[in-house]
Amino acid sequence: MTAAALPDLPVTRLVVWRHGRTEWNAAGRFQGQMDPPLDDVGRAQAAHAAPHLMAGLDGQDAVVLSSDLVRAADTARVLTDLMGVDLRLDERLREHGMGSWEGLTRDEIAERFPEQYADWLAGRSVRGRGGEETAAVAERVLAALRELPPADVAVVVTHGGTSGRLIERLLELGPDHRRVFGPLGNCAWSELARQSGRWRLLRHNSSAGPLPEGVAPRRTAQDTGTAVLPGTGRHPGPDPAQDADAVG
Template sequence: MTAGPVAPPVRRLLVWRHGRTEWNATGRFQGQLDPPLDDEGRAQAARTAPFLAAALRNEDTVLVSSDLQRAVDTAQALAPLLGAPLRIDERLREHGLGSWEGLTRDEVAERHPDQYEQWVSGQPVPGRGGEAQADVAARALAAVADLPPASTAVLVTHGGTAGRLLEALLGLGSEHRRVFGPLGNCHWSELSFQASGWRLMRHNLSVPAAGPQEGGRRPAGDRGPFPGPSASDVPDAPRSGATPEEAPPAPVEDADAAG
């Protein structure tokens, strides 16, 4: 008989993207630069944290954040509500984008047209420097492997790193990139470890803008402890919190994130 996958230290993961920054709102590549949350990003974290804390009330939960401040500040909205210490792991930080960091999509297209065309066509972009996608996935997987034993872990991370981690956990190769869309700001995905390995249970969830449903009822279609997907399962609009990866032409561009 073939042995099944090795059980991880946690059986459930919530991969939570940080709240919005001004650079998200203006479509500027962040990478490993560290702009802070803007007012909307702080409000997103404040709305989402109580929702997650209520859902995790009876769980043995570990909370781990990227070391970049936008992720730390998002995680700090949740830590006191969980009553759990906040762990910092630099392996959850964003995909390093080299010379593109700090530039808008239009600036990249103007200054580095060949690299931009590689990116739009879904090819690797070695000329910009930064990190290879496989290296981002490897360090994020290592962070998961090193988690302390718990029933659930909340990983507060970034758009690009979240995408690479989800792909790696689900065993998706490069030919399956963009099977699912990127996380919006302060959205999260839930994965469960089962006999066959990791399974994506819910993706790109967010707290309803109007708050919890009247009477505590879940949105239609939700069959678990977390709210259903946002209405369109699409991240924030390009001018309102999305990263350059989330703006058109999304069907063909690489998913190296700026968030």
């Protein structure tokens, strides 16, 4: 991939925000394009994160585009209600289709499809499960972003796998460099900007930090991600055994 192949988008700054937690996230269950809602923790995460994310927009003209799956759309509405802007929904921002894996836990997949699971853990192409090819995920998201109106910044509310594929595409990372960056935690976000003809990752896995005491009924390793750049909210990272790709 060369610089000439970089997408020409109507914005020069992107904030890629993953939805809040669902019960399936907490259980390590692959969601793909199935549609479980936010759980109580996920709703609390969205309410906690939205003011921090809005403050980081620095008053710039912003558009908010979200996957139409309910876990993403409900997360996005917390932000758009706060900002007083319209929410744009687009099915092209849905999670990476996982075919026969959707609805299963990691342990179930490892037992039923051990070779596929080993390929997935290693970042290789997974054959035989159905769903989508990796490259197709990023291209459908970019097609949606190209149709946005001109703005200073776009907040893209999406999913763990889809956010990873989009970031990799913008940074020109090929198949051999998948998972250079860890997956976004629930309600964490990354920021990219186009500078000197290239997209740069300015922040990754930023967050509002832990939920205030007493807000969340319980927490798991899937609640948060790890901030890897100075100036981002830091909190304990995901369980290394789970740290391959987010599950929706």
